[in-house]
Amino acid sequence: MATKSTLAFEPGWQYDPAPESTDHVSLRDSYGLFIDGEFTPAASGKTFETINPATQTPIASVAQAGSEDVDRAVAAARKAYDTVWSKMKPAERGKYVFRIARAIAERAREFAVVESMDGGKPIRESRDIDIPLASAHFFYYAGWADKLNYAFPGASPKSLGVAGQVIPWNFPLLMAAWKLAPALAAGNTVVLKPAETTPLTALKLAELIADVGLPPGVVNIVTGEGDTGAALVRHPDLDKFAFTGSTAVGRDIMRTLAGTGTPYTLELGGKAANIVLEDAALDQAVEGIVNGIFFNQGHVCCAGSRLLVSEAVAEPLLERLRARIDTLIEGDPLDKNTDIGAINSEAQLARINEYIDIGRAEGADIWQGGSDAPQSGYYCRPTLITGVAQSNRVVQEEIFGPVLTVQTFRTFDEAREKANNTPYGLSGGVWTDKGSRIFKMTGALRAGVVWANTFNKFDPTSPFGGYKESGMGREGGLHGLGAYLDLGMGAGA
Amino acid sequence: MSAAEPRLPDLARVTPVDTVGVEERVARFRSRSIKTASKVAGLRLALSMIDLTTLEGADTPGKVRQLCAKAQHLHERMADLPTVAAVCVYPTMVSVARDALGASGIEVASVATAFPSGQAPLSVKLDDTRMAVEAGAAEIDMVIARGAFLAGDYDTVFDEIVAVKAACGDAHLKVILETGELGSLDRVRQASMLAMAAGADFIKTSTGKIKPAATMPVTLTMLHAIRDHYLETGVQVGMKPAGGISDSKTALHYLVMLNETLGAEWMTPRWFRFGASSLANDVLMQLEKQATGRYQSLDYFSKD
Incomplete structure (x- = not known):
């Protein structure tokens, strides 16, 4: 160790700006709640703004769902479950999920840009990781829709009913995919609440879901803050609840659902x-x-x-x-x-x-x-x-x-x-x-x-979830599919 | 260089290399988007780092003189172009190249030590080296004894480099590892550490006679070794990927890799070279495109 040498990266060769173009992106000034296949304002008329964290400027205003809206969304999901989705042949159900997967892949560029605008993550990640993985999750679970008996040999898998889902702001579209894909493939209908700082790709997904002709009410998306999520988890007509977010909120959800018999999965914090x-x-x-x-x-x-x-x-x-x-x-x-x-x-x-x-x-x-x-x-x-x-x-x-x-x-x-x-x-x-x-x-x-010898690698086939205060249950892979089914072996999940 | 006697390092202590991780890192370099002024700067830098090379059995004085003309007149229609760094030839052609390049400032590099196989007695390798230096080569590109390296006879490989270095006198020594024959990135890193400890001024991937020649994973592994050597000894060593780098985009990716691995100090022809024969015209074509907005046919670029 004769000399203490160090490397110097400045002033090096600096790269000129290489911004991804945004002219292909279509965003509305305001978004309603996606209930029963249509965008509607909140009953209260309340809205909030979602801002671009890189520029601190508002991008769009978004409806703020109250408990009345959550009631309406759950009722729409219940009706769609009873009348359409649970009656549909599994192979047909699978086709719809495949269509969502393909449509996300086709619109990947737009989703990537919106994800980066709304959440602040680098376009390299939203383009190469978030959006392709979201599409991959739908593709993966779509394939299981008509093969549930083979996924769980010896069991008689049945869908649960209406699932309430609350997702965080760190991987907005990807977390929506983690939640929606297995739920839909397993035959459930859904009320999903995206995070208040990053609702846009979920709302773009709602547009996409309408475009691919998914029957109204199968997927409902209600935007709002913590109160909206609290109204959803407390709703008496849910058959399943899934949450990704903080451990503090996870504890509150456990308290709320304790004794109700509603199965739930929680994917919470970590300190790896x-x-x-x-x-x-x-x-x-x-x-x-x-x-x-x-x-x-x-x-x-x-x-x-x-x-x-x-x-x-x-x-x-x-x-x-x-x-x-x-x-x-x-x-x-x-x-x-x-x-x-x-x-x-x-x-x-x-x-x-x-x-x-x-x-x-x-x-x-x-x-x-x-x-x-x-x-x-x-x-x-x-x-x-x-x-x-x-x-x-x-x-x-x-x-x-x-x-x-x-x-x-x-x-x-x-x-x-x-x-x-x-x-x-x-x-x-x-x-x-x-x-x-x-x-x-x-x-x-x-x-x-x-x-x-690697880190932060994700794949739809791989189960994901935690020990201790990091959560309950698993998402991804067959574990994640089983969490949306009654396997005929006692309690669901 | 310190005056201390060169010592063979303990190769078992050289940090291992995980190929999957190296390939992932390389993919990140390749995803950098180099635009406008930074692209022109990168292309010009790449041009100035080229060792314009002809290493054929069929080389003649006439062919070498043509290459030297190209080296000095890359593309006369564009003003203020840099020249290439060196012309690289066989020892028999060094004096021809030296005469042809005159006072242009372009160096003559010569391969030596029974290039490309290195299968000759040490005395022949040293004579080969001395002859090239005497004929006017300022840079010697030697090959290591891969057979001895793969057989675990590291002392032989090491001692040969030390001896060739001595025979080089003031000429810079580039040590060719011929990574396409070493079999793994672990071996590439070990050979790099060995060559630098023995006194290499540059380490170089390939002869160009073996496939695969230079690759980004191999070059990254060698850049990491150069960094380790620098951090441990304070001695800066240069890098020369050679063979298979024929287009501008690839050259820019290599420069991104260099920029983000060793940093600003190495971003000069003094410390980085491309061993290439057809890269120059592709870079020139891209520079024309940046200047005029149009691609031109290769017929508009002289081929020597």
Whole structure:
């Protein structure tokens, strides 16, 4: 170690703006609630605005559903279930779901742009990940619609009825697909509530659903804030409830549904450990750490937000990680070269900054890298927090932003213990060149999804869900299909 | 360079390489969208990094003189074009190239050490090197003994590079790993570390005689090795992907990869070269397109 050399990425070769065009996008000034196949205003006439977090300007006004509207949506779903959807031949039902899948693929470019405008995520992600995966979920579940007996051999699968679904703002269309595709393929009708900061792609999906001729009432979309969701979960005529979002709301849902007999699935928060063992392929681990925490600005429930790295390689790994973070381009979500887009909302940005302050107050070292963030819009630079322990709040609590805590360990057992020492258990990652250690570590982690030598990889065939405070039940794959069926073996799900 | 005796590194301690992860990273480089002024800057930079190459059994003094003319007059209809970095030829053609290039500032690079196979005794390899240097080559592109490397005889590979480096004198040494014969990215990274420890000024992917030649995953692996060597020793080493890079888009992707892996210091012909024969005209065609908005037929670009 004769000389301490460092890499310099500025002033390097800077890329000119490469914005995705928006002229092919059709957006209305205002959107109603999608109930019984038609867009209608809220009974109260109330609306709210959805804004572009990169520019802080309103995009459209959206109806705010009250309990009366939720009643109407559930009634429409009930009627559609009783009269059309539950009577339809499964193969016909499958055709409709296939049509939704194809239509999303055909309109992928428009959906990607709207997703990035409304939510702030980089177009690279909405174009390459969110929208193709949403389409893939519909394709995957469409195929099961007429093969339910083969999906669950020995069972006699039956649809449940009307499902209430509430989804978060981090993957708006993808979460709608995760919820709708298995529900519809299994033969249920749905009332879906998208998040208040990101309703647009769900409303575009409503238009698409109308265009493909899905019978009215099979899918109803009610927009609104927490009150709307609360009205939906409390509705007495639901046969199933599914929620993705915060652990706090998840607890409230459990309280509400306890004793009602309504089956539910909850996909909640996380604080995943990403564990780098000393024999890992370091440069690919660096890439996996970046994808684990900076994907979608860290607004990912399964984000690898706690880096656990072997002391033997901590120094070289962090040096390389900082250099890599310095090459990340933060800025306009619609620019094709943007790696880190805008934070979803003002409230979320405040929450992230509060955690960074907490870390600082706790005595941790805060390091922020990447390119300079734009002056306007909600942006947070990629952040590393070092010098922390299990006792620090920033290590314990979900920050849901581009903030990575870094801890070191000496032995395999210490890594395992730290990884599991959390109320959450949604995901985890392990980096090692040794196959046997992959199996040893992945088997020892109490988390629903564990990636080895990669991170944040999703596929419709793969079940997803958490241990402990990260949730109940699984989505994706056959597990996710079974959650929307009465398998004739006692309680549904 | 430090004056310390070169020492063979412990190759078992070279960090492993995960191929799937490397390919994913490369896909990210390829998804960068390079437009307008940054595209022109990138194309001009790529042009200035080219080692214009002819390495054929059929090479003649006449062919080499033609190539040197091309090197000095890339496309006269465009003003202010950079020149290529070097002309790369066999040792027998070095003096011809040296004369033809005169005071143009374009270097003569020569392959040596029983290129491309490297299957010759060390004494022959050293004579080959000395002859090329004496004839006026400022840069020597040697091949490593892949047979010895694959057989685990790292000392032989290492000692040969050290000896060739000594024979080079002031000439820069580019060490060709012939990655298409090494079998895995782990081996590429190990060979890179070995070559740099032995004194390579540049490491180079390929002879161009073996498929696959340069690929982005291989080049990224070598760039990571160069970074590790730099961070550990403070010694900067150059990179030369060679073979198979024939279009501008690919060249720009390589520059994106370089820009985001090693950074600004390496974004110059001093530290990065493309070993290519047909890339120059494609870059020129793209530069014309950027300037005029129109593509022209290849017949409008001189072919030497």
